[in-house]
Amino acid sequence: MRTPLIAGNWKMNGGLASNATLLAGLLGDKTELSAELAVCVPAPYLAQVQSALGGSPVRWGAQDVSAHERGAFTGEVSAEMLQEFGCSYVIVGHSERRSYHAESDELVAQKALRAVTTGLTPIVCVGETLEEREQGATDAVVARQLAPVLDAVGTQLTSMVIAYEPVWAIGTGKTATPDMAQQVHARIRVLIAERDAEGAQQVRLLYGGSMKPDNAKDLLAMPDIDGGLIGGASLNAPDFLAIAHAA
Numbered sequence: 001m002r003t004p005l006i007a008g009n010w011k012m013n014g015g016l017a018s019n020a021t022l023l024a025g026l027l028g029d030k031t032e033l034s035a036e037l038a039v040c041v042p043a044p045y046l047a048q049v050q051s052a053l054g055g056s057p058v059r060w061g062a063q064d065v066s067a068h069e070r071g072a073f074t075g076e077v078s079a080e081m082l083q084e085f086g087c088s089y090v091i092v093g094h095s096e097r098r099s100y101h102a103e104s105d106e107l108v109a110q111k112a113l114r115a116v117t118t119g120l121t122p123i124v125c126v127g128e129t130l131e132e133r134e135q136g137a138t139d140a141v142v143a144r145q146l147a148p149v150l151d152a153v154g155t156q157l158t159s160m161v162i163a164y165e166p167v168w169a170i171g172t173g174k175t176a177t178p179d180m181a182q183q184v185h186a187r188i189r190v191l192i193a194e195r196d197a198e199g200a201q202q203v204r205l206l207y208g209g210s211m212k213p214d215n216a217k218d219l220l221a222m223p224d225i226d227g228g229l230i231g232g233a234s235l236n237a238p239d240f241l242a243i244a245h246a247a
């Protein structure tokens, strides 16, 4: 049985005051959730979320991590630093990092490995562009993105979460239909099973891309969709919680 994970990706949003309101909103919901809840925040706010969420069931994490352990890498943040701030998760290979920061599949794999080695759970993002989908290349793109990650983490692949985020659905209001998403999720599980049949049944596969309270239930009902990576809707506590309750 895979516990659903509903993870918020705040992206480059927030501020000390608005974060405090949002976090208080999340903590204010006392109803029992069957899903695990997490927020992935900009690095400067990790101390704030650690202090606000510590002792609560809500976990937290970062949005990127260096592939290096330490040293002369100006501007980068190491996995050990994230761990010092109590992070459970770190997003790696988000499509915005792949496209705006030219992150290669291999670099993403190195980041995932660094996270796993340090005891953090990477949320590894994969997904095709609209052009790639229209060319019928979705499966090939996802397989290409995933292969170096599975090579790198090897036997530790159950320490990862994979997020399928079709690039054309991110922040656009266009969502993959539950069937479209399920098809890719099932394919991802097969790719993992080729390495580790038992592990593939444990790895959580999240869907991301314009998941909202009104479409979450149908997406999360699919057999291989084990949660969501939520951008826009995670910035509003009632919406984020509504998605969590749909899981």
Ligand code: PGA
Pocket (backbone or CB within 6 Å): 009, 165, 169, 170, 171, 172, 173, 208, 209, 210, 211, 229, 230, 231, 232, 233
């Ligand atoms: P969105 O973002 O929910 O705003 O589409 C998802 C993501 O980029 O992780």
